[in-house]
Structure formats: structure tokens, C-alpha cells
Amino acid sequence: xxxxxxxxxxxxxxxxxxxxxxxxxxxxxxxxxxxxxxxxxxxxxxxxxxxxxxxxxxxxxxxxxxxxxxxxxxxxxxxxxxxxxxxxxxxxxxxxxxxxxxxxxxxxxxxxxxxxxxxxxxxxxxxxxxxxxxxxxxxxxxxxxxxxxxxxxxxxxxxxxxxxxxxxxxxxxxxxxxxxxxxxxxxxxxxxxxxxxxxxxxxxxxxxxxxxxxxxxxxxxxxxxxxxxxxxxxxxxxxxxxxxxxxxxxxxxxxxxxxxxxxxxxxxxxxxxxxxxxxxxxxxxxxxxxxxxxxxxxxxxxxxxxxxxxxxxxxxxxxxxxxxxxxxxxxxx
Ligand SMILES: Cc1cc2nc3c(=O)[nH]c(=O)nc-3n(C[C@H](O)[C@H](O)[C@H](O)COP(=O)(O)O)c2cc1C
Numbered sequence: 001x002x003x004x005x006x007x008x009x010x011x012x013x014x015x016x017x018x019x020x021x022x023x024x025x026x027x028x029x030x031x032x033x034x035x036x037x038x039x040x041x042x043x044x045x046x047x048x049x050x051x052x053x054x055x056x057x058x059x060x061x062x063x064x065x066x067x068x069x070x071x072x073x074x075x076x077x078x079x080x081x082x083x084x085x086x087x088x089x090x091x092x093x094x095x096x097x098x099x100x101x102x103x104x105x106x107x108x109x110x111x112x113x114x115x116x117x118x119x120x121x122x123x124x125x126x127x128x129x130x131x132x133x134x135x136x137x138x139x140x141x142x143x144x145x146x147x148x149x150x151x152x153x154x155x156x157x158x159x160x161x162x163x164x165x166x167x168x169x170x171x172x173x174x175x176x177x178x179x180x181x182x183x184x185x186x187x188x189x190x191x192x193x194x195x196x197x198x199x200x201x202x203x204x205x206x207x208x209x210x211x212x213x214x215x216x217x218x219x220x221x222x223x224x225x226x227x228x229x230x231x232x233x234x235x236x237x238x239x240x241x242x243x244x245x246x247x248x249x250x251x252x253x254x255x256x257x258x259x260x261x262x263x264x265x266x267x268x269x270x271x272x273x274x275x276x277x278x279x280x281x282x283x284x285x286x287x288x289x290x291x292x293x294x295x296x297x298x299x300x301x302x303x304x305x306x307x308x309x310x311x312x313x314x315x316x317x318x319x320x321x322x323x324x325x326x327x328x329x330x331x332x333x
Pocket of ligand 1: 022023024025056057058100102149200234235268269270271290291292293294296321322325326327328
């Protein structure tokens with residue numbers, strides 16, 4: 001029997017468990033942008049309690065981005081100091097950490113909110129250069145890798161989606177062309193840095209004419225070919241399931257995707273019970289599971305699960321933390 005607390009490998013990264021604390025914004029800064037002691041404390045609790053890997057909160061590219069007020073970025077004064085401290089802190093517990101890059105708008109220098117159809121080739125090069133620069137900064141700050149969020153409704157999710165992208169050049173049309181913007185970034189980073197690159201993608205797009213689950217498999221294969229080390233599925237389309245506390249509805253799809261790829265797939269969304277996580281681990285080929293809100297409700301809950309061999313998160317999935325864009329539990333803090 002496999003157990004979620006078994007040591008394992010996510011690509012080249014050695015993990016203390018199969019559980020990943022997924023991207024979760026902190027919104028806690030003081031003195032012109034420096035992280036508060038609470039953030040350091042939270043990271044330490046998460047790392048110490050048996051978490052396999054951590055994905056940071058969103059790092060935005062531009063200060064006018066929609067998610068900028070709720071997230072951090074690589075350009076503030078204390079970035080290297082704060083994050084070198086955080087990466088050192090979690091590495092003390094042998095927990096790898098990825099910096100998550102996510103942006104909703106892109107400012108190509110001419111237009112602050114240039115949409116995928118309108119961005120020029122120079123704009124695409126500029127965007128790619130900025131993402132690569134962010135990767136470089138993550139690497140200098142001690143992160144083990146970067147997660148490119150090309151899921152939810154973020155810019156790159158729109159760019160690769162035929163619903164939004166009707167370009168007629170080599171960045172539009174076929175699946176390969178639409179993914180090229182990211183494939184080129186991944187190749188360049190992998191050729192130049194020793195970094196794990198994870199891509200966060202939607203299982204599909206619910207809009208008519210958007211990405212289907214079948215096309216997403218092709219997208220993930222192209223990301224793998226470019227050098228991506230892992231894929232994480234978003235849980236964005238599963239909000240209906242929060243009331244029922246049932247198994248994540250993408251388990252079967254994550255299993256199918258895992259079987260199609262040679263890189264690991266991370267499942268996420270509404271995972272709350274140790275027994276259910278072990279059930280997934282033992283009845284499917286999905287090896288990695290990510291959680292967010294349970295860590296907001298209680299950053300070190302995994303220590304109790306590990307000790308007791310069972311457990312259910314105290315998180316009630318009320319989603320207030322998400323709505324208010326804070327890593328603060330309105331019920332238990
Ligand atoms: C407080 C909060 C902050 C979040 N911040 C991020 C983030 O920075 N990046 C991201 O990709 N997703 C973010 N999410 C979404 C989570 O990563 C996750 O996909 C979602 O909450 C479903 O997982 P859960 O049921 O385990 O909470 C956030 C969610 C919450 C509740």
C-alpha cells in the first residue's frame with residue numbers, strides 16, 4: 001500500500017510526501033512591501049509538517065495587473081532578501097519550493113491590456129523575455145523552479161485557447177502554434193538554468209469553442225516536449241463540488257493525463273480527507289495531490305495526519321479566504 005507520506009520524486013525534486021501546498025496568495029506586507037513575520041511563520045509550519053513541495057503565491061509581472069494588489073512580485077526592494085530567507089527556511093526541512101508566475105493582463109509597452117489577438121511579435125518577445133527574467137530572479141532567490149500559471153483565466157490560458165486566439169501567424173491556429181509562446185519560454189529556461197518548470201493548466205474550457213479535455217492532453221504533451229517537468233490541473237471548474245465534499249471530479253481525467261505523459265500530473269481542488277487522498281494514490285496512477293484552503297485553515301494540519309495515520313481538514317470550504325483574497329481563515333484564525 002502506498003501512503004501519502006511516502007518519500008517520492010516530482011521529476012528531479014525529492015519530496016517528503018505526495019502532498020503539495022498549491023499557489024495561495026498571502027497579501028501580507030509591511031514597510032513598503034516587505035513580507036510580515038506571519039508569512040515566514042506560515043511557510044515554516046507548512047514545510048515542517050510533512051508537505052512534499054510548496055508552490056508560492058502568485059508573483060505578478062506588472063503593477064497594474066488585476067492580481068497585483070493580492071499578490072507579490074519580483075520587483076520590490078526586499079524580494080531577494082525575503083525570498084532567499086523563505087527558500088532557505090523551507091529547504092531546512094528538505095521541502096522544494098516553486099515560484100508561481102501568473103498575470104491576467106499583459107502590457108506590451110503600447111497597450112496596457114493587449115489581448116492575445118492584438119499583441120505584436122515584438123510584444124510576444126518582450127513577454128517571453130519578462131517571464132525568463134522572472135525565472136532568473138526565482139533561481140537567484142533560491143527557488144527550485146517556477147510554475148507558469150497558464151490556467152484559470154490568466155493571460156497565457158487565454159493565449160493558448162482558440163476561443164480567444166484567432167491569430168494567423170505562427171502563434172495562432174494549430175494547438176502547436178498557440179502553445180508556442182510557452183514552449184519557447186520553457187526551452188530557453190531549461191537550456192540555461194537548472195530549474196523545475198511546472199505548468200498549471202485547466203483540464204478544459206467550459207466555453208463553446210474553447211479547449212477540450214482532449215486538446216488539453218495535446219497541449220500537455222507539447223509542454224512536456226518543450227521540457228516541462230510537471231503539470232498541475234486547476235480545479236477552477238469544480239466549484240459546484242464544494243458543497244458535496246466528494247472526491248475531486250477530475251480524478252479520472254488526471255489519471256488519463258498521467259497515463260499519456262511521462263511527466264507527473266498534480267491533481268487539485270476539494271481534497272480534504274487523508275483516506276481519500278490515499279485512495280487516489282492506491283487506485284489510480286495519480287501520484288501528486290495539491291491543496292490550498294486546508295493550509296489556510298491550519299498550516300500544519302499534515303503533522304496531525306501523519307501522527308494519527310488519518311485525518312480530515314477542518315476547512316469548511318466556505319471560500320471566504322478566496323473571495324477576500326487573503327491567507328486568513330475567517331472561521332478558525
Ligand atoms: C486564499 C486563496 C489563495 C489562492 N491563491 C492562488 C494563487 O496565488 N495562485 C493560484 O494559482 N491559485 C490560487 N488559489 C487557488 C488554489 O490554488 C486552488 O486551486 C483552489 O483553492 C482549490 O483548491 P482547494 O480546494 O484545496 O482550496 C488560491 C485559493 C485560495 C483559497
